[in-house]
Amino acid sequence: MGRYVIRRLLQALLTLGIVLFILHYLMALSVQIRGNPAILFFGGERTPDPAMLAQVERLYGLDNGCYDRPGDPCLVPFVERLQNYAAGDFGTTLNGNRDVAALLGIYIPNTLRLFLFSTVTLVVLAMVLGTWAARHRGRLVDHSVRGTTILIDSVPVFLILLAYVYMMAVPLTRWARGIWGTESFMGQVFRPSYNPDYPWTTIVIPGIILGTVGLATLTRLVRASQLENIGADFVRTAKAKGLGQMRITVVHVVRNSMIPIVTGIGYLFAFMLSGAVLTEGVMGIPGMGYMIFNAVQRQEINLVIVGLTISAIVVVVVSLVVDLLYAALDPRIRYE
């Protein structure tokens, strides 16, 4: 088990290193081919004074000669950036000269909250519906579950968000406030937009809506992997042991079908990052998706790299967790 964990950890670190380097190299290439982003600092139109340009380049770490040689991997700035990140220094924004680390302190918790609510929604719904459908295979329940989840999944998430914001949020909020008051949980939870005074409450609904992304996929995965186990010999053994239906389902079917499901959840988690951009945009949540979207629009190269680095770290960590869960779930992997 120990060796398995260490091997997976090293693999994760290696993957992360490669991803970070690719990101860096793409950025370096874009500077080398498209031109110096430091010129943006001067509004982009005028030709700045060379001394001032050099100063700005130094400020944003663009003063290395490698940026003038297309194809150069720019290893020196890469190592410097990693060292800065390790020291907690994420630089400043081009617009407004704000400290990126401070911005992350606001954005990351919001996105984590959003992901927490959407992951819980997705996993709970898919597990319950998938298990239910598997137990009633071929009957009305099965077909209804499939139809409903596909219907929900086939409506784009931004449409659900907009429908919620423009049609349901206001009447629901008014109704809830009439009963429980403005300051209560219910008075805040239906708000059409984020409220920094209630960072948890006002993210619940966007989280639930984001959680419907991939619902059909995961429900079908749960159903299929449980069906595979319901027909397995060891389930027949469990029946022959005189165990009740509930115990058979929980102890001998659900656990055995968790491996593909955990894989699916890990995959959907990475997929949710893209949904986060839309959700955070529509609901006005200052989170990572919102930040990356704006940074790309404003050509904030430093912010883009920080954002992508963090999302790469999240994806690598999630796959590491998935790998460790495999081992926790299946002794055959643990003792491999």
Add this chain to the structure above:
Amino acid sequence: MVSTPQVVGDTLPGADLNAPLLEVEDLKVEFRVRGKRVPAVRSASFTLERGRTLAVVGESGSGKSVTSQAVMGILDSPPAYITGGEVRLQGVDLLKQNEETRRTVRGNHIAIVFQDALSALNPLWSVGFQIGELFRVHRGTGRAEAKKRAIELLDLVGIPDAKNRVGHYPHQFSGGMRQRVMIAMALALDPEVLIADEPTTALDVTVQAQIMRLLKSIQEERHMGLILITHDLGVVADVADDVAVMYAGEVVERAGIRDAFKRPAHPYSKALLRAIPRVDTLGQELEVIAGLPPNPASLPTGCPFHPRCKAAEDRCAEEAPPLAAVAEGHTSRCHFAMEVYRDER
């Protein structure tokens, strides 16, 4: 967390201790697939007494495994449905009991050992957990006590170093050891009837003999009724007391083991015996039964064995023979049972 620990009495309500241990009478099971009804078991009848071993012999598809699963009450419905007959445990017809009673019968009174222990054990739980589960669900035993019992059982079935092995997983055992784990699990609640469904098919020959010996010795020690389901007559010769031969979903012959081997009263049993390699026929070509087992969806008319039968006459294609006695405790389902019995056919 999900089971309600329930202490179940060891006696079945309404049980008559003077009645035969297990009687199966005219059991019928059919599979319903896409509106079609396929009979898998058409008439299975046999009796098992305490301390006796009954071998149920037949080719694959003859309905012997379906019969055992119907007796256990673990058929998957759909597609399989019991459409008739009785399964009486100490005089109580199990088929008339509610699901809760049937559930407590499983493990407590009737237990089963399956063919392929690797797939019949859950790969994700330790063998100790899977054995202990029986005590925890049926007896409300705590985790530690259940583990202790599991160790005792593993010890009983001859697994060396049971104390350490109890926490191991099925894939860490060899084939024979896994089958011993299955047996330990079946014995856990001290059932009166043990069904072994081809317990040695997946094992190599030396291990087969060990497992058969283990089953036999435990059966004698506990005075259990043992049903041994097999397609291999050679395996049953020295362990069984009685034989029931199945063909196309019917029991075609029932006899004591010596009678069955010496004087079979059904052409099918006779042909099966000739197909066993023996020392005294060394060097001769083995006889085979011509043709294939019939497709249960389209059985031949009359006696289902007649297209492959050497003794068949015109009558056999028209009239299905009844199960008739040829001697005390020896019945056969053949129009010419007496003649076959006397070796005149």
